[in-house]
Amino acid sequence: MNTVAIIGSINFDIILGIDRLPTAGETMPMNSLSSAGGGKGANQAIAAARSGAKTAFIGKVGADDYGKRMLSILEENDIDITKISVKKNGQTGQAYILLQESGQNSVIINGGTNLEITTSDVIQAQEKIKEADFLIAQFEIPIDRIVESFKMAHENQVVTILNPAPAKKLTADLLKITDLIIPNEVESQMLTGIKITDEKTAMESAKILQKKGVKNVIITMGSLGAYYMTEKNEGLISALKVDAVDTTAAGDTFIGALSSQLNKDFSNIKEAIEYATNASSITVQTVGAIPSIPTRQEICDGIK
Template structure:
């Protein structure tokens, strides 16, 4: 049975600058190529969930512009419900991605309409949230909107998943309403003060987050894999699938969307869901682009069966 997922998040038009490496301060560097595509953590995660056969509703905002129409079209193409995407006076969000030859990337974002949505969008989306198994959010929309959404989800017995990116301090009020948090190693360090480099430091960071009232933690570690720990003390580092990465832009977002599609609301199958999500992410990083690289469920399961 397919999960019902509501994603509260960002819709960005990505400008991808392909460069040999990051420039030094004061250095001018020639680009190898430039491209424009749809993206945003929210959009990527929603599309990843949809391609893994979840029924997805999106909550967010776009500008009343060409870029906004482009983003709405992309969501609709993957069967995502866009009834709760507000059209606002601010411009549609944008991201500028510096993609190095190594496949690693650095990203700068302009919030635009993503940062202009109000808590009223959450009340307007109440019925869709109520009908969901999971509510997923990041930090590319206003914190007060996320806080309101998670508070409502808890009242409605809908499980919540937070991807704390870009990393920022989390309100205590929000922490108590998070069922699962998924930071990467950098975000985990910023949230806990613990430099995450291996399984032991993952455990320390996860313990600190659980002590703050968060029930379940997954820390993604790129090539090393993903470490998870539950409030019941179950924990493990699940290794990543070894592949040659050409573009890591959508790796984390693909992981989250795939994970929420496989996850049981009891969180009893975390390990199984992480393995599925890791395979989806490993397929995404072997392809160029964010949304174009996100795999479909059949592709992921075929690769898992061929392991």
């Protein structure tokens, strides 16, 4: 069983079901309104935990109803929440998800307390980081906190995984302490300037990321699959064909599920990606982030 620590975002999701995105100046009705737990960090943590990883979370919520509900959701999924701090007058992060009839989504984020994670929060979580096989971070929290936690991880031989979402400029300090980077095709294009259309363009993009300092790369490409490049090998894992109703948390499910299976030396990266791909294919068939994330049993049944 892998031990996974995640430093990241906790959001409460408000999901607006619509036919399509409105044009400028247009007023249009919703088809549905629902809510669910979410946030890239929380999604990835639950995906790891449901796949059997011993999982701890480092983050911050407000002492509001959303914060209380999110702490309960994480705890119900066997995630160690002892290093999630609660800010008395803080506002827990929120995400407003515009879910189109096609299953595609657009997301508007209110960062809230996710943006208030401090150096002190990282220091207080150092034992959880030291105990982990993998430390995962995303860009919905301050980059300085990611750098601090990744340095701590490297000092203790913990493998670091960076999900550069939403895409931001990558600093040299962060790149040199990132062991594995996992962007999607849009984020990869923003980071490298190469539009991902097939395996060849994914390879070109991955090579640029390696030149920037990250030795191991996985680019998730939706229906095109997932392309990986390590120091030793590379390849494309095809996506499974399913009827997608909501792509929310598909990438987060992939990352969390992957971390539960991956060896620290990446020796089984192909098999871990195949497992994570199957997990994502299950996620997109259900509306909502956390409610859609499958268990290990569901994933293994899908593989069979």
